Amino acid sequence: MDDLKRRLLQRIIRTMPTQMLKTTLSKWARLNIEQQESLDFTQPKFLLTDQLLALCGESGLGVKHITELEMIYIIDNPNQRLWHAYQLLEAGDDAHSVEVTNFKEQFKVHLTELIRHVSIKIKKHTDEAVWIRIAWGDRSSRPNHLKPTYVVHHLQTPYVFVTNLTSKTMPLLSQALVMATRYSSMKDANLSGRNLSAVRDLLMKQFQQVFPSKHLQPLGKKNQINSNPQIEREQDEQSETRLQIACEAFGGGTLPELQKAIYTLETKLKDNTNKIMTEREQPFRCVVTFKSTNILESLRHSAMTGIASTPVTPMLSSISQKGRNHFLITDKGPGPQRKL
Structure with a gap:
């Protein structure tokens, strides 16, 4: 377990600029003020990892707490990954009344029924999106926290955005999502990109659309010399x-x-x-x-x-x-x- 904690921390610290790491640790709030101030951000990152591991040991923090740190970073910096869009189909009568607490409970129940070894963490973001972190295992192995799947779903919409999902785990995620959201099925929307906001805005039509018009807007006057x-x-x-x-x-x-x-x-x-x-x-x-x-x-x-x-x-x-x-x-x- 200590080796997994080290590898998780190494990956998080390696990908984050120093100033961003300070901000993320502050949002994490698992270390007290004194512990945060004791961190030396000028030292090489492998030494900073050791220092953080020691502080986590002092505070009794385990893998589940370090995955919270990763999740905070991914939510604040989603464009580090490639996102694929999916669409939920055939909404049930109560699909538009599903609220966060019920969704969390139902999703966890259904997914754990489908696969025994799985780690699920769900967090509601400030923009009302529900973020899900899933570490997958199988019948004989523990969840792999080094290769988690991230899912973003805006409740009361039929759209889901996913990164790092394999063909093996796709049916499991799809079934858990449609049951928790009260839909019948989920299909690939044939849309992907690294900018999560752009993928979401394009799919949800959250940009200025222009419709055909016979009355064109005049362009600004051009300064032309000796023009006809x-x-x-x-x-x-x-x-x-x-x-x-x-x-x-x-x-x-x-x-x-x-x-x-x-x-x-x-x-x-x-x-x-x-x-x-x-x-x-x-x-x-x-x-x-x-x-x-x-x-x-x-x-x-x-x-x-x-x-x-x-x-x-x-x-x-x-x-x-x-x-x-x-x-x-x-x-x-x-x-x-x-x-x-």
Whole structure:
């Protein structure tokens, strides 16, 4: 157990800047003021780990207390992980009346019935989100606290955000969640990203959406020397149209910071000059990934400036309109049609 405590502390301390560690320890509140002030944050982190371990021993703190420290850090810094979005389906009559205490009890009961060795910690955040930390074990081994799953769920919504979930534990989590939330099933929302707020805002449509309008807003006046009034008017009208189309496709104002969009192609190759590929039974497969610090902002800017053609293809506009960034493109009938 002491070795596990050391490894957990080492991982937490290694990933945190010193000033953030001070703040997190203060929020943790498991060490008294005197113990916190005795910590030397200028020493190497392996020595700081030893000092913290000694203080935990003095205070009788174990693994469950150190996982609280990790949870505080993850809640305050969620963008250190890759989050996957899921959607709960077919709400029961009492789904919208589930409150935190009942959810906690039901989730723990159902998950522990499904798997014997599991450690569950649930905390309600200030933004009303319920955070769940799950350390998974199996029939013969204790929960692995070094590879926990984190789950974020806003009660009274059908959305769940998960990080570090394996295919083996996915059915267990899904069953426990749908029973605790009074839904019938849960499906992959085909949306993921490192910015948890962006993934949440995109899925919940919590950004400025722009709807089609025949009355375009005039652009600001441009300072042009020796400009032709007719050319200037035509350019302004084209710019206004592109701006309207771009905002209708991707949204207006500040957009969620999504870093990538992934398109998986599974289709027959249509090229009469390449019989080897066209006659094969298996579909042609490839993956195309768009990456940017803010993919939606980049795509909107491309459409606004004329770099990308308008109207915007549904394969791109579906990112914001459908709240997805993973798409499967397949054959649909005899023609080169796309399925989104």
